[in-house]
Amino acid sequence: MRSFPFVQTSVFTDDRYAFSGNQLATFWDYESNARLSFDEMQGITREMNYSETTFAFPPVMQDCVSKVRIFTPAREIPFAGHPTLGTAFVLRSKMLIKADHAALELGIGRTEVDFITEDMVRMVQNPPEFLGEVEETKKVLSAIGLTEKAVSDDHPMQFVSTGFPFLIIPLKSLPAVQKAAPNPVAIARALEGQASRAVLIFSTGTVHGESNAHARMFAPDVGVLEDPATGSAAGPLGAYLEHHHVLPTHVNGEIMTVEQGYEMHRPSRLLVQMARDKRKGKILVSGKVRLTADGVFYLKSPRKQQSTQPQVQDPPPVWRTSR
Numbered sequence: 001m002r003s004f005p006f007v008q009t010s011v012f013t014d015d016r017y018a019f020s021g022n023q024l025a026t027f028w029d030y031e032s033n034a035r036l037s038f039d040e041m042q043g044i045t046r047e048m049n050y051s052e053t054t055f056a057f058p059p060v061m062q063d064c065v066s067k068v069r070i071f072t073p074a075r076e077i078p079f080a081g082h083p084t085l086g087t088a089f090v091l092r093s094k095m096l097i098k099a100d101h102a103a104l105e106l107g108i109g110r111t112e113v114d115f116i117t118e119d120m121v122r123m124v125q126n127p128p129e130f131l132g133e134v135e136e137t138k139k140v141l142s143a144i145g146l147t148e149k150a151v152s153d154d155h156p157m158q159f160v161s162t163g164f165p166f167l168i169i170p171l172k173s174l175p176a177v178q179k180a181a182p183n184p185v186a187i188a189r190a191l192e193g194q195a196s197r198a199v200l201i202f203s204t205g206t207v208h209g210e211s212n213a214h215a216r217m218f219a220p221d222v223g224v225l226e227d228p229a230t231g232s233a234a235g236p237l238g239a240y241l242e243h244h245h246v247l248p249t250h251v252n253g254e255i256m257t258v259e260q261g262y263e264m265h266r267p268s269r270l271l272v273q274m275a276r277d278k279r280k281g282k283i284l285v286s287g288k289v290r291l292t293a294d295g296v297f298y299l300k301s302p303r304k305q306q307s308t309q310p311q312v313q314d315p316p317p318v319w320r321t322s323r
Helices: 038-048 081-093 138-143 174-179 184-190 231-243
Strands: 002-013 022-027 052-057 066-071 101-106 109-115 120-125 129-133 158-161 165-170 199-203 213-219 224-227 256-260 268-274 283-299
Touching: 002 081, 022 038, 022 081, 038 052, 038 066, 038 283, 052 081, 066 081, 081 101, 081 109, 081 120, 081 231, 081 283, 120 231, 129 231, 138 165, 138 184, 158 231, 165 231, 174 199, 174 213, 199 231, 213 231, 231 256, 231 268, 231 283
Parallel strands: 022 052, 066 101, 165 199, 213 256
Antiparallel strands: 002 022, 002 268, 002 283, 052 066, 101 109, 109 120, 120 283, 129 158, 158 165, 199 213, 213 224, 256 268, 268 283
């Protein structure tokens, strides 16, 4: 029996709730993780059954403190928000990061993180890419259980990416967002051949008056029917809100607050800001991280099999990007 230390966190937590944020399991020990195959990492991720599980390794890229592989229950992906913040928090708690600023090596490349306070972590996302708009809306809306009456006519349904593309759909009201009922098969069919099969719906009607948007995110194509908090989608949403002037009183560059996860009973609070300093053009996504468990995962040793066949290497990850 082999043992692998891991830490469980909740990311993008909201202090007003005892149970909030998006759960994450991080396998942080480089030496132990070196003994894991691709299939074993994927199997552990399914066993943990969170939106994502991460595995840390020594970096390959210069100036990065760690290489991080991110898995959903369905596949490995190149980039995700709450795994980046949660993993950075864990690596710092284990003294693998000692400074207030660091860079992680992700599938999309070098990604910077800042430690604002003891429990507040910020990531720097790529400048937004505004991709195609969706004109044939009925199929997409039907796939998430809505009609065209629910959609705001003021702004487009558009794919936006800061590393991973999302179809952003503006809705007229908070009840419309709450009413959505995603159908994973229908979503896959409706968005076949598009830039992404991940959908984010939002309204400017919110649960809390301080919030700027109430959001839900569906990504069944990567094994996540709905996510409690999606940092990789909050960045594109923030860029969308500013680009299309969705918030009448918002001043460009100010922090925007996104609430998510309420329909899953995991209220989450995500902070988004369009950088105006030396990082101008990039997106800053911040959130609080809470330690929830520190433990060991036990895994049976693989059976030794005699074979004349050549050894099969780990399959390459299946990644969908905006490029």
